[in-house]
Amino acid sequence: MTDTTTTPPGSREVAGDAATEPQPDRNGKREMTYLQAISDGLREEMRRDESVFCLGEDIGVFGGAFKVTDGFAEEFGIDRVLDTPLAENAIVGAAIGAAVEGMKPVCEMQFADFISCGFDQLVNVAGKLHYRQGVAVPIVVRLPSGGGFSGGPFHSQNPEAWFVQAPGLKVVAPATAEDAKGLLVSAIRDPNPVCYLEHKGLYRYVKGEVPEGDYEVPLGEARVAREGEEMSVITYGSGVHLALQAADALDEDIEVLDLRTLNPLDTEAILASARKTGKVLVAHEATRSAGVGAEVAALVTEEAFEDLDGPVRRLTAPDVPIPFSPPLEQAVLPQLEDMKEACRELLAY
């Protein structure tokens, strides 16, 4: 596919691309898109630390399929913005070796779906090296994920649960521009392999104030995106925006907890929110069975059972591939109406 960055249904278009660096306001913040924030974080880390470099398909001169590294080759040279052959295991494998030798590689999978072709290196080599041999592997694998624009079964997946189940990998999934930058910076500085899921539907749809300069959003810390007392929606990535919209539309006292990191999970924040509201809806765009939502639901029922006022519910995609045709895709991916209905049901329980 040539352009999957088309705005998702119902979203608003925000101008600007990664190459254009927005100017800071008086508070030292800049307004930028989620996509620009990813670029900004990567660019600043590359300026700050010469051991940081990028590798992936079409990321150099072309600037990447989604233009996250647009302009990078000019600034940093093609040796630090390395165009690779179409070979995901070779990309991840090379990143592992370079990381062991003191570099901090950031791999781009052109689509998160293609990590299946690099799965072996990531899961069997990167994830296990420290446990087996005490060798740290500080790599980041950027995974443009998610559907909503007819990408079909191979350009729309949300594969985070594969990696949450693979010991030794950290997994993050930012929902806001500020977190997109801060989590990427933390991921680059972390001494472990980090899967960084960037939702394609948020690239230009989400825009926000992003602090100027150096800051980190710590891995493993969730964020309360909306305070509430009556129920909690525990979610991440695109789910955060659906939940916020639903809460506003329903005008109910709903708390939205943005997990931000999926491994390690912020169990404290999850349990605190569950105990506070007594009702938990876990929501994600990824498929249902043995997903991150199942893990959160199990945690809440194991540890906060006494505080619950209703069943822990899930809103997810069903266990099917993501279909291509818009009505089919919309039937599979959780929509705003689905979120509102799930919240209404749990509030009424």
Add this chain to the structure above:
Amino acid sequence: MKRSDGAVANGRVREDTDAGVGEISEPALTRADRENLFRYMVMMRAAEERGLTLYKQGKVPGSFYDGCGQEAISVGSAYVLGPQDRMCILHRDLGAHFVRGVTPDRYLANYMGRADGVTGGKDGNMHFGDRKLGAVGMVSMLPDMALVANGMALAFKMRGEPRIAMTYFGEGSTANGQWHEGMNFAGVHRLPIVFILENNQFAYSTPNELEFAVDPVERAHTYGFSGVTVDGNDVEAVFEASRVAAERARSGGGPTLIECRTMRMHGHGAHDDMSYVPKEMFEEWSQRDPIDRYAERLVGEHGFDSDDVEAIRADVRAYIDECASKALESPMPDPELATAGVFAEQWEALGDGNAPWSYWADEGHTGNGSTSVSERSAA
């Protein structure tokens, strides 16, 4: 199938292409080097024989894997490396671990799942690499480590350091798609790396003719680098091919694929009776034992006495006895550690490996870049 038997027979190196070959200096093996090469091969054989005994005594969980008959390959190739070069060592290559400084007690302890094994019981058999000696240990999936070794070489190239990576794989793993990915990546980026292909005739039970239609070494030039075939049972031939390849890599000439033709003289693992190996084939290769051949050559061509050779063998036997006792004294790991160490708290540089080749003792042959890795990581 194209073969280069002529080249193999006389132990000479055959160059498929001369791409990137600069001025390759003359070999320089001193008497002490030859003694070392012999000693490491004998040590590998003796350590593996002792490991097999421990396995038969029920002291080794799982199975047991060795490189009997292939000792010349890992010893001859690893011997060319400088301290700051890096390795991914595979399961028939115990000699490379010994050359770089792993002691046999830690190898035997690793097989027995003991606390003092190289991985402390986290992984078994040959799945280890001592990070303090410049090695990243293998995984079972083959040839994954070739792709990781590429990354180490890429780091050296990006930083302009005169260092190289070396790794091994069997002919069996050349059938896997990752092998193509790895060779192509190395060729495209002209990485400072040496690939040692051990053709030991069988991938478990599958013979060469069912593994490939064209000898994998012939593919090297299609990736844009040199392919060489040597007699894998001739330690000096392996050394020489590796030396040339290492110098090429270090001077910017890119990768080399060295096919070492040999024969795995034991089963894939101790559970394998090798019923699939034709008897004549086994007999034929038995006559080419790399250790016996080198012993004859040391006496016949290099001025060693038979007594010298025997003294080395006896010395190694005694050393392995000592190492086996030490390994057996090592405790089993604390079960509490089973959940420790999944994540790293901080990155640490690999340490340097031993570099016993006399060349590295010379002034100016440090094998180090202008800036050390530790200095860079601190900066």
